[in-house]
Amino acid sequence: MYFITIISFVCIIFINLTFEQGPGSFEVREHSLSRPYANVFATSHSYWQLTGNTLVTDRYIRLTSDAQSKAGGLWNTVPVSYSDWEMHVSFKVHGGGTTLFGDGFVIWYVRDPKLTGTYKTYLKSPVFGYADNFNGLAIIMDTYSNRIDNYNHIYPYISTGTKDYSPVFGYADHFNGLAIIMDTYSNRIDNYNHIYPYISAVINNGSLHYDHDRDGADLNIAGCEAAFRGRDIDTLVAIRYQNNRLTVSTDIDGENTWKECFSIDNIQLPTYYYFGFSAATGELSDNHDIISVHTYQLDLSEQRQKEDRKNIIPSAPSAHMGQIDDDTAKTSKWSTLKIFLLVLLLIILCLSGIGAFYYMKQHRYHSSRLY
Incomplete structure (x- = not known):
């Protein structure tokens, strides 16, 4: 037991030294999590809260086990008061399935942490154990395509x-x-x-519906393929939000270097939202484990320090919000235009018919008077 604890401590130090943050950043204890977990959840004033079927061992925090109909979450109870941050998550997704498994998990930065409810409540939540029409950012670590056309x-x-x-x-x-x-x-x-596993980002202001049967394809603002499932080595993901730029990177090959997954500008996220993790299984299942979380506050420019970002509405560039919505909107507008033109044509034909009838009637009347 002591040997495992010492090895874990050495590994955590190694990871932190390997992935340097550089000048202008420091780790925030309230938003970080590492072994031994007993110290994390020992008091009622813990910075993290477990929900649903989540269980804790000395080696990992398991959001769901490799069993059907499980749902769990891990939520930070302290809101993020700083605007620019970077989070490193060590995780492991694995299970007995070789061809069928799922569904993955989500890293959240949202307005409303889901701190109450039974596992059945989480199981009914359509977005990996969390609510639809959420406010904030979702980094979705998806391992299975739910598309009915299986276009993967x-x-x-x-x-x-x-x-x-x-x-x-x-x-x-x-x-x-x-x-x-x-x-x-x-x-x-x-x-x-793309093929799975797949990492994608979704920004929602509370008004957008996440279509689980389409894997949220019409809401994804960016993504990349990342074969993080079933690896025997440590798998890590880094999420960096600085100066309205969102960057996601991975280290899933054991090279101790970050490989950029995607990077997007003009992402608007407010302060005082909460970090969290959630996962849910249905007919397919997997173990979804969180090993450690290290969150860093990044230094701000003078202009950034003057900004009040508490009431900002989450948003992303419309160009990245999915071509499906744009094409659907165009189709809808064109259909409306066609209906309008058709109705207008019918009105013109009716008026023309009435006018022709009136003209013929008047013509016959004048003709009869001549005789």
């Missing part, structure tokens, strides 16, 4: 087609026979051409 391959991609494939690369539509299609580009309007 990347390009180039070889497929077969037998009929009703339109258009067919310079050949006739509705052909008879077999086609082996050597496709190099996805023409899907949502550009949904």
Whole structure:
């Protein structure tokens, strides 16, 4: 027991020394978490709270075990008062499934931490054990595609087609026979051409619905493929928010270096939101473990220090909010325009008919008077 504790302590020091924060940052104890966990949850004034089926051992905090219909969470009870921060999370996702497993977990920065309720309450929550229409940021560590069309391959991609494939690369539509299609580009309007596991970011101001059956594809502002499941080495993710720029990086290959997943400018996040983690299993399951959390406050520029960010509404650039919404909106506008033009045409035809009828009636009246 003591040997494991000493080894864990050495590993944590090694990770902190390896991934240097550089000048202008320091770790915030209230928003960090590491072994031994007994010291973290020993008092009623703990900075972290467990919810649902979450359990604690001397080696990990398990949000869900590898069993069906489980849901759990780990929530920080202290709001984040500083605007720029960086979080390093050591985690492990693993289980007995080789081809079917899921669903993943989420790292949250939200207005409302989910501190109460039974595991059944969390299980009914549609976004990995958390509520829909949330306010804040979700970094989704997704391991399974819920899309009903199972469109989870990347390009180039070889497929077969037998009929009703339109258009067919310079050949006739509705052909008879077999086609082996050597496709190099996805023409899907949502550009949904990634494989799982997949890391994505979602910003919500409380008004947007997360479609679980589409893996939130219409809300994702950025993402990358990351094979973090089932690794025998430490897997880490870093989330950095500084000067309205959100950057997510990973170290899942044991190289002790960060590899950028994505980086987006013009992300608006308020202060005094809460960090948290949640996961839920359905018919598929996995172990979702949090090993450690290290959160750093970053130095601010003079202009940044003067900003009052407490009442900022979470937002992301509209260009990153998903092409599905844009195309749907265009289709909706075009449909409305067509209906309007059709109604206008019918009105014109009716008025023309009435006018023609009145003209013919008057013409017959004047003609009868001449005789």
